[in-house]
Amino acid sequence: MRSGNRIGWYRYLPGPYIRELKNFVAAGWSVREALVAATKTNAEILDMDDRLGTLAPGKLADVLVVDGRLDENLDELSGLDLVIRDGYTVVEGGKVTIPRHLVTPQPKKAQ
Numbered sequence: 001m002r003s004g005n006r007i008g009w010y011r012y013l014p015g016p017y018i019r020e021l022k023n024f025v026a027a028g029w030s031v032r033e034a035l036v037a038a039t040k041t042n043a044e045i046l047d048m049d050d051r052l053g054t055l056a057p058g059k060l061a062d063v064l065v066v067d068g069r070l071d072e073n074l075d076e077l078s079g080l081d082l083v084i085r086d087g088y089t090v091v092e093g094g095k096v097t098i099p100r101h102l103v104t105p106q107p108k109k110a111q
Contacts, residue, residue: 014078021074031071062086067094 024034043053051060063084068076083091
């Protein structure tokens with residue numbers, strides 16, 4: 001991946017994160033506990049749990065949907081089906097869908 005090229009960025013990220021989560025499971029944590037540590041607990045440690053870490057009204061949210069049972073198999077994290085980042089769908093059906101142009105509303109003219 002070339003520097004500055006954002007297309008395909010998600011394909012390079014899962015490996016290290018999956019290995020880290022598997023290390024937690026190997027240490028005796030359940031898959032669910034490892035996922036909570038990676039999301040909710042990290043937000044609490046950073047004192048940002050009022051804005052991050054869980055899906056709740058009023059919180060910032062980047063959402064990913066995997067094709068599989070992530071709660072049973074952490075390798076499913078590499079099978080991203082949908083990613084919503086900053087309110088925009090950037091991966092859909094496993095393919096990058098970053099729009100070329102975003103529609104910006106024109107300011108209303110003063111009467």
